[in-house]
Amino acid sequence: MQIDLPQLRKHLHLASGLVMGAFIIGHFSNHALGLVSLGAMERLRETLSLVWRSAPGTVLLYGSILTHFLLAIDSLYRRHTLKMPFREGLRIALGLSLPFLIAVHVIATRVDYSLTGHAGGYTETLARMAQSPGTIARQSIALLVAWTHFCLGIWFWIRNRDWYQRVKMPLYTVAILLPVLALLGFSLGMRSIDYQPTPMWFRDRSSELAMLARITDGVYAFLTGAIGCVLVARAIPRSGRVRISYPDGGAVTVEAGTSVLEASRLASRPHLSVCGGRGRCSTCRVKVLAGIEGQPEPSGLERATLERIGAPGNVRLACQLRPEADITVSPVLKAAPHLRRAHALRENAGGRERQLAVLFCDLRDFTRLSEEKLPFDTMFLLNSYFEMIGEAVEQSGGVIDKFIGDGALIHFGLSDGYRTACIKAITAAVRISQGIDDLNRSFKGELKEPLRVAMGMHGGPAIIGRVGYGEISELTVVGDTVNTASRLEGVAKEYDAELAVSSDILDGAGMRVEAALKQEIALRGRAQPVIASIFTDARELSRFLYSSL
Structure with a gap:
């Protein structure tokens, strides 16, 4: 069985970080009890000691600290250039500095207990630290650095999860309050002690x-020697050199094992990489124009990302491809100058992946309708239609991404799970259908033919990010899910129906729907066909909604 090293590193990094995070949360909570009493601090310390001072707890905690440090060392060694975005550099720097900051505390508590059997409680520890302001400052900084490192790691891990928006504010509150309460409790506990170590104790x-x-x-x-050895090892030329060429005639010669992304940075060539070169996105992907033969096969992490976006065989992730022979590549996504400016570094500028339900709604035959009416009458009618759409979407809990002519792009799921998003999208479609019927009654006698809509609905992963240039930019959703919803809206028109909804939405909502017409539709640009249920009247879905709730 072949071991997938990138995935192994990823899992070890996550597991060791979660163990250290659990220890830090317990430590902070223990400090925070200083706001209650010194006795409360001691009681929780004794309970936590049963876990972390046991043989399994000791191996788990200090094994995690060592693993995390070695992974940071490994990451530093495997990089063929120290040119990197600030965020990546900060992540590595925190990982390397943390053992230095906590070493004194670990040795003064856990190592002391293991070697001498001396288990100084909070009374003794706080009293000793009160005599050394430098120690207090160092321990406070160590805890804050450890907490910041942990919070950053958790954020990177969960920011694209469906449920992240629901828990974001409570997590931010905990992230801010817990260290504040810990430092306040630590300070109050120190002031409440009346014990001082005597010279005889020392x-x-x-x-x-x-x-x-x-x-x-x-x-x-x-620790210093390990980092020094890595820096020295980095300076030693590694076996073999390869030439990476670009379509504009530029090229860079690097050591074998250097990733294409690192080579671009070494050559100071703009190269997009939203996730920081960890294979979690596809923005750095390149098309291999020559020399793909003999190159390393994609790892499991890279293969999963490429399969997800349906990339052809000559497209690779620049952060994961480490050429072993000369190669010519062309970045698929160009790093335009405005994407490199400061505003592109904000959270939403690079894009975040979410599981969304997307609804496209279009007013049918509007061009012909507008030709028959005066411009002001057309404007009034259009605004009435948009108002109805807005109310239906708002009541259903969705977001209108944009109005496009007489159509609307709507999405659900920014603050909900996928199942809830699908149910809300179906609810909105039913309300829009009812709203069109109400409008037709209101404008009866003014329209030669009743208003009709065509809606397409699909669900799945989509990227939400800021698109545009300079100040003229907006937050929008893009991706195959959006494109498929748009094409299903066209399918609804082809079948002279009101709604074409994919099975992804109906399955996501947990609805068993018996549609009069169900089609397997091959859409241009998609390898797999879409199973769509087609409804002449979208209100037919309302009878299935209650059974799914």
Whole structure:
């Protein structure tokens, strides 16, 4: 069985980070109890010690710390250039600095207990720290750095999950309040103690304290030596060199094993990479124009991303492709100058993937209708139609992305799970159908023919991000899901129906629908056909809604 190293690194990084995060949360909670009493701090400390000072807890915690540090070392070594975005550099720097900051605390507590059996409680620890302002500052900084590193890691992990929007504000609240409460509790606990270590206490433990100091120096030497060895190893030329060429005639010669993305950065060539070169997006992908033979096969992580976007065989992720022979590549997405400016670094500028339900709605025969009416009458009619759409979508919990002529792009799921998004989208379609009927009654006698709509609905992954140039930009959704919904709206017109809804939406909503007409539709640009249920009247779906709730 072949081991997928990128996936293994990813899972180890996540698992070790979660273990350290659990320890930090417990530590902060323990400090925060200083706002209650010193006794409350001691009671929780004793409970937590049963976990973290047990043999499994010790192996799990300190194994995770060591694993996290070694992964940061490995990441530093595998990089063939230190040119990187600030966010990537900050992530690596925090991973490398954390062991230095927590070493003293670990040795003064856990190592001391393991070697000497001395288990100083909060009373003794706070009293000793009160005599050393430098120690207080160092430990406070260490905890804040560890917490920041943990929060960043959690954010990168969950930011694209369906449920992220629902838990975002509570998580932000915890992220801010917990360290504040911990520092306040720590300070109040320190002020409440009336114990001070005597000179005799220091004399009695002088040999033990000297031993702990030597261990601390040894740990610092090990950490510094490990980073130093990696920096030296990076300076040693590695086996083989390859030439990476670009269509404009530019080229860069790098050591074998350098990724195409790293090569672009070494050559100071603009190259998009929204996820920071971790294979979590496809923005850095390149088309291999020559030299694809003999190159390493895609890893499991890269293959999954390429399959998800339906990439052809000559397209690879620049962050994952490490050529072993000369190669010519062309970035698929061009790094336009305005995308490199500061506004493109904001959270939504690069785009975030979400599971959405997308609804396209279009007013049929509007061109002919507008030719028969005065411009002001047409404007009034159009605004009445848009008002009806807006109310139907708002009542259903959706978002109108934009109005396009007499049509509308609507999406659901920014703050809901996928099932809820699908149900809301169907509800909106039913309300729009009813709204059109109400408009026709209101304008009866003024229209030669009743207003009719065509709607297409599809669900799946989509990217929400800011699109445009400079100040003329807007937040919108793009992707295959949006394109498919738009094409299903055209299918509804072809069948002279009101709604064409994909099975992805109906299955996502948990609805068992018996449609009068169900078609397997091959859409241009899609390898797999779409199963669509077609309804002459979208209100037919209302009888299935209650059974799915």
